[in-house]
Amino acid sequence: MTDHDVTDYDPRVNEILERQVPLRLDAQPDWAGALRKAEDGITARPADWGSGLRYACEADAYSRLHSSSPYSSSLGQRPALVSGAAHRRQRSIRLRRPASSSTH
Amino acid sequence: MTKEPVALAALSDIYEHRYARFLRVSEAIVGDAEVARDVVQEAFVRLIRSRLQFRGEGSVEGWVWRTVVNTARNVRRDASKHRAEDPSVEPTATNGHVVDAGVRALLATLPERQRLVLFLRYYADLDYGSIAEVLEIQPGTVGATLNQAHSAMKRLLKEEVPQ
Numbered sequence: 025m026t027d028h029d030v031t032d033y034d035p036r037v038n039e040i041l042e043r044q045v046p047l048r049l050d051a052q053p054d055w056a057g058a059l060r061k062a063e064d065g066i067t068a069r070p071a072d073w074g075s076g077l078r079y080a081c082e083a084d085a086y087s088r089l090h091s092s093s094p095y096s097s098s099l100g101q102r103p104a105l106v107s108g109a110a111h112r113r114q115r116s117i118r119l120r121r122p123a124s125s126s127t128h
Numbered sequence: 129m130t131k132e133p134v135a136l137a138a139l140s141d142i143y144e145h146r147y148a149r150f151l152r153v154s155e156a157i158v159g160d161a162e163v164a165r166d167v168v169q170e171a172f173v174r175l176i177r178s179r180l181q182f183r184g185e186g187s188v189e190g191w192v193w194r195t196v197v198n199t200a201r202n203v204r205r206d207a208s209k210h211r212a213e214d215p216s217v218e219p220t221a222t223n224g225h226v227v228d229a230g231v232r233a234l235l236a237t238l239p240e241r242q243r244l245v246l247f248l249r250y251y252a253d254l255d256y257g258s259i260a261e262v263l264e265i266q267p268g269t270v271g272a273t274l275n276q277a278h279s280a281m282k283r284l285l286k287e288e289v290p291q
Contacts, residue, residue, distance in 0.1 A: 032249075032271060032274055032275065032278070033249070033250075034278055034281075037246070037250065037278060037281050038250050040231055040281070041156075041231075041246065041250045041251065042250075043231070044156065044231055044232065044235070045152050045155050045156045045251060046152075047148055047149070047152050047251075048148055048151055048152065048161070049148050051147060051148055051151050051165070053143060053144055053147035054169065055140055055143050055144065055172075057169065058143070058169050058172040058173050058176060059176060061169065061173045062172075062173045062176035062177050
């Protein structure tokens with residue numbers, strides 16, 4: 025912000041506008057929902073589309089199902105940081121569980 | 129490594145950190161808190177889908193703000209057409225909050241650019257350069273437009289906040 029900006033910032037205007045639309049700090053963002061909707065609407069995806077987005081959605085679903093997962097704390101907020109390796113690890117965990125329960 | 133995952137992470141960061149301000153500006157434009165939530169979600173759905181087309185002209189945050197603002201403007205425009213067809217449909221700007229009808233009426237009379245500059249300056253707390261980038265106008269035009277909006281607001285200030 026420059027000095028010029030500060031000069032043109034009118035506290036009385038701010039006060040009146042503040043009454044119009046309050047800042048809703050309690051509003052809950054839903055990044056995972058936006059990701060899911062973005063993927064739902066795509067029929068022809070770019071070649072690299074699935075590399076981040078699909079992993080992110082699956083990982084997010086996984087984190088909700090397995091709250092004790094080490095991924096659960098941040099996946100909803102930073103889904104793009106889920107690497108392919110992490111995804112494969114989650115996938116392998118998911119696939120192994122039914123197999124181990126059926127052998128005993 | 130492609131830039132795609134980085135772009136998605138950047139969008140996620142901006143979404144999480146600026147969500148309340150996106151909501152506020154959207155609500156100011158469309159006049160309804162619930163619709164504003166849908167506006168922000170829809171804007172980010174578009175941003176996610178089109179992120180590979182971002183050319184790097186200007187900042188990512190400016191591109192995000194522009195998409196949010198334009199999505200809200202489109203919704204407002206569609207709602208205005210709907211109201212013209214069905215006068216029984218009125219904007220629900222209150223949403224449980226006390227809304228000064230005089231302020232709303234005054235803001236409604238301002239040219240759209242003045243309203244948007246006010247919202248981006250006061251609700252989004254953007255500086256002149258950022259506002260210029262979002263509205264695709266010159267920074268000098270932002271200052272002039274803001275001055276015009278302030279002058280228009282003074283009439284209301286005299287009535288609402290006697291000194």
